Amino acid sequence: MVSDDARALALRCEARANSLARKLSREVFDGIPGYAELPAEVKDVEIAATVRHGVRLFLRGAVSPPAGPDGYRLFQERAARRAEEGVPLHLLLRTYALGVHGLWQVIREEAGPHESGAVAELVDLLLRAQTEVVGLVTERYLEEREALASERAADGTRLAHRLLDGGLGPEDGRQAGIDLDGPFLVLALGTGPAAPGGGPVGHRRRLRGLRTALGRTAGVGASVLLAGEPEGGDLAGRAVLPGCGEVPPGLAGLLSEGYGGPLYVAAVPARDAAGVPEAARTTEEIVRIARAGGLPVGRVHRLEDVLLEFHLSRTGPGSDSIAGLLDPVGHRPELLATLRSHLELSLDRRATATALGVHPNTVDKRLARLTALTGLDLSSPRGTALALAAQLLRETSRPVGGGDSSGGG
The missing domain is CATH 1.10.10.2840 (PucR C-terminal helix-turn-helix domain)
Structure with missing residues (x-):
């Protein structure tokens, strides 16, 4: 609980909640890189409303019992929405930091010469409230981003399997933003002699590492498709790189680093989507040949690298x-x-x-x-x-x- 002087100061400050919200959303936040690009309705409606809610929530909490978890729900909902819209977390957290600074200025301006004790009490409450809000906002933002990433990964996996199996039609390609006319680079990623462990959690982490590594590969766009394989098999995954006709430099090293262990990497180009399934079968066989034939891990193997082994593995009369x-x-x-x-x-x-x-x-x-x-x-x-x-x-x-x-x- 705070003193009567602090409660009186909080009541006077509450009258300025609307003007503070307008000032922050229209002037102060404009100095944050990227804020100006937000839609006007987001800045003038949602963000301003969040500021008003936060200011009143804090000041009324100084007068009456502090808000419970329900009082912070709006912050969490808005954090999830900003995550969905792709607003960077640092931008979101800067608005909260500037909001706290703006409220501190209001408290300082409203305080009289003999209210230094009341100011100290309110600032103490303000800093504690900031810690709580920033923690909840960050947690909810990251949860939403993780959920969105999981959805995109699942969509990408389904799309990759359909492309690898030859079941992706022209309309599917247009909706996914993939040019089915090619070219494509098809990859098979085989586990090395000593595959890393870690159980299901480690397996999911390694797949995330592969997706990240593929996204960092030079010359490859955001439409990289990874089809992760079940844990425990010889294949760590299969991938399709739309619009990529050649093996990007440093590919094997990036993938092994992302996976957390050495990989056999096989690459076969396909001129168009119709050629992807056959290219996929060839890459899988190259990986199998590389494992059985003692070829080195941590490098990209092409068909021309294993022509003898490929021939030896062909079936025939003998x-x-x-x-x-x-x-x-x-x-x-x-x-x-x-x-x-x-x-x-x-x-x-x-x-x-x-x-x-x-x-x-x-x-x-x-x-x-x-x-x-x-x-x-x-x-x-x-x-x-x-x-x-x-x-x-x-x-x-x-x-x-x-x-x-x-x-x-």
Whole structure:
């Protein structure tokens, strides 16, 4: 509670609520960068009304019991609306700071020579009220922005899936602001040998990181479409970059940084929307080949980079026989996992051991056992080529993004 002098001063100040609101909304706030661009009805109606509400809420709270949570509801509603309209948070908070300063000036001007104590009481209340209001406004603004971002991400994901599946029609493209005549760059993003953990929360955070990284990519517009994949698969996501015909510089590094871990990045151009589904299938296969063939993570792989592996993974009269070379160890997931990691890591036994969490001697024993059971000698070029072909053919025969029996280890 405040003194009788402070309540009397607050009552005198309340009479100036309307004039203060007009002055702030028409003059003072104009000095804030970006405020002048707001529609006149927003400045003269909504913002002025919010100022009047805030001034009266504070001054009447000094006379009677302070306002409860309902009294601040208007501030929260207006904060949500400004977030929806895209008004920057710093602009919104500056209006509140200037409003507090304007009210302080009114208090100072209305106070008499012997009311310094009353002024101190009201200023103390004003600063405490500012802390409460700024906290509530910021929280509600950020909640609305997060909700809007989630909606846009969901819309973008649905749009990406339809484009990747070939189900996006001309009218859909016009509504989404996408030129279906192309060009497009289609990406597949594969998880590296040591994918980051974190469960569902970490997975959502990594997808947000990918979207942010794609948005920062040079030469790519705001219509980047990301189709996030389920947690736990070999694919972290697929993306379509409308209007982009070439791989932007530094793409793999930006995506790996946004994801929080190394990624296999495959890129295939498509001349128009009709070519996107086929390009998508090719990128997914390139990622699979890169993983099975031990190609490096953290760089962009194109079809011309994996022509030999792509050819080895093609099915033909001898495909079943080549893939069948690994049948004798089909029931030994630890041997298949070791082979896969060993090929993936360029036949480096120590790196393979680190990736699998075993001793290098264990890797040697497993590879020796695999050679004894299959006849594939990884110490010879021919044996390595056959093992690579067998592994690639086994990889291309299973669904993208799913698990396989060789995933343990």
